Amino acid sequence: MIELNIYTPLTSHKVKDLTAGDKINLTGTIYTARDAAHERLINDIKKGNNPPFNLQNSIVYYVGPCPAKPGYVIGSSGPTTSYRMDKYTPFLLDKGIKGMIGKGVRSNEVISSMKKNDAVYFGAIGGAGALISSCIKKSKVIAYEDLGTEAVRELYVEDFPLIVVIDCKGNNLYNKQDRLKLSIGG
Amino acid sequence: MRKIKVNTIIEKVKEMCIKSNYNLGYDILNKIKEVSKTETSSIGKDILEKLLLNAKIAAEKELPICQDTGMAVFFVEIGQDTFIEGGSLTDSINEGVRQGYREGYLRKSIVKDPLIRQNTNDNTPSIIHYDIVKGDKLKICFAPKGFGSENMSKLKLLKPSDGVNGVKDFIIETVKEAGPNPCPPIVVGVGIGGTMEKACILAKKALFRDIDTYNKKQHIKDLEIELYNEINKLDIGPQGFGGNTTALGVNIEVFPTHIAGLPVAVNINCHVARHMEIVI
Known part of the structure; x- marks a missing residue:
């Protein structure tokens, strides 16, 4: 298991160096979107509108943060379960997204699309929202403000602790055979 | 007949919403400490240690342990010899939730209609299960349930x-x-x-x-x-x-x-x- 520092933007070149099981410290700009924001984002793009951020080489974080207390950048901000976004993900990968941060399994369609588009799926620690919020240095709502916690936010993160769950070759840390193949765990 | 004022209920429910979301219970904390010593996977061990650190940060900084501060679920036992004074019990529980989620900077995760899906912005309504029991006490059990x-x-x-x-x-x-x-x-x-x-x-x-x-x-x-x-x-x-x-x-x-x-x-x-x- 290796530990890597990764900086955004996330290019194909960087993605290809990542293997399931790698520990990552991510620094840079990422964008939040969960259920409702995905629905709107895709409808907007299909209507021909510009998306609220440049999708090319971007990373989307599946999160609905708590409100920020006075003096804080953001409230607790751990990942939400990713499979609910599976329906929307291949479309966004085709549009240039390179990384996703969440927790839990992804569909075969998502994994095929990740292989096709050189994309990576990172796992953040579910239920560690307080810890993760301390890695978020800047937060700004950039679209769909009426959605409240589900609005799209631009975040600047420093050393956000992640694990590569599914790499662009399709190796999957949730899969026991893949763990054995990559000599992970034990 | 013992009288219980709704303001007392609102205050107590508010406190429970905030405290339970900031502080992991001792049963869970002790168990995570115990299993972090016996976990066989190195990634797993590392995660369990980070969960303990997260709980520590949450308690010290008074932040929610998890951003999913849940749908508020209650089991309420009402002694049949109590009288709720000043309003309805259900309304006062929901008011406690409203105030707790606002003042505790907890996430509002409830949508008004399961199909139209517009956020109520105050995390109400709650799910409340009532039970009428003997006596003149009011027991309120609360759990914020993540989805x-x-x-x-x-x-x-x-x-x-x-x-x-x-x-x-x-x-x-x-x-x-x-x-x-x-x-x-x-x-x-x-x-x-x-x-x-x-x-x-x-x-x-x-x-x-x-x-x-x-x-x-x-x-x-x-x-x-x-x-x-x-x-x-x-x-x-x-x-x-x-x-x-x-x-x-x-x-x-x-x-x-x-x-x-x-x-x-x-x-x-x-x-x-x-x-x-x-x-x-």
């Missing part, structure tokens, strides 16, 4: 002939299928018996019990221990990356049922298994 784990819960109406093995298989199958999605290590709440809805309510109620306790019936306690051991052999592990810590606890509640039925409900909770109770 990553709620979504992985299941109900099955087994046949009596399926027996205890059918029950075990269904519970194990539910945990297996949930895999990494509900944020393992999980707490498994099980309701066996009653009717369709009773089994579900029992499963929820099981999650309100500390994980360092057992069902008072010996054969159910044995089942809790057996399932705990079996689930921890599934190699799901912390966050689903493998390991021998998949469940922190298995709590089972039972109720009499019909000669034709064997309802079983499994309500999954994540490791941020928050619950609190007060007696007024």
Whole structure:
């Protein structure tokens, strides 16, 4: 298991160096979107509108943060379960997204699309929202403000602790055979 | 007849909402400390240690342990000799939730209609289960229930002939299928018996019990221990990356049922298994 520092933007070149099981410290700009924001984002793009951020080489974080207390950048901000976004993900990968941060399994369609588009799926620690919020240095709502916690936010993160769950070759840390193949765990 | 003012209820509920979301219960904290020593996977061990650090940060900085501060679920026992003064009990519980979620900077996660999906912006309404009991006390048990784990819960109406093995298989199958999605290590709440809805309510109620306790019936306690051991052999592990810590606890509640039925409900909770109770 290796530990890597990764900086955004996330290019194909960087993605290809990542293997399931790698520990990552991510620094840079990422964008939040969960259920409702995905629905709107895709409808907007299909209507021909510009998306609220440049999708090319971007990373989307599946999160609905708590409100920020006075003096804080953001409230607790751990990942939400990713499979609910599976329906929307291949479309966004085709549009240039390179990384996703969440927790839990992804569909075969998502994994095929990740292989096709050189994309990576990172796992953040579910239920560690307080810890993760301390890695978020800047937060700004950039679209769909009426959605409240589900609005799209631009975040600047420093050393956000992640694990590569599914790499662009399709190796999957949730899969026991893949763990054995990559000599992970034990 | 003992009088209880609604303002007292509002204040207490508000406090419970905030405290339970900032402070992980000792039953869970102690268990995570214990299993972080016995976890066999290095990634798993690292995750369990980060969960302890997260709980420490949350308590010290007064931040929610998890951003999913849940749908507010209550089990309320009303002594039949109490009189609620100044308004309705349900309204005062919801007002406590409203104030707690606002003043505690907790996430508002409730939509007004399941299909139209517009946020109510105050985390109400709550789910409240009432029970009328003897005496003049008011007992309010609260749990903010996250939905990553709620979504992985299941109900099955087994046949009596399926027996205890059918029950075990269904519970194990539910945990297996949930895999990494509900944020393992999980707490498994099980309701066996009653009717369709009773089994579900029992499963929820099981999650309100500390994980360092057992069902008072010996054969159910044995089942809790057996399932705990079996689930921890599934190699799901912390966050689903493998390991021998998949469940922190298995709590089972039972109720009499019909000669034709064997309802079983499994309500999954994540490791941020928050619950609190007060007696007024």
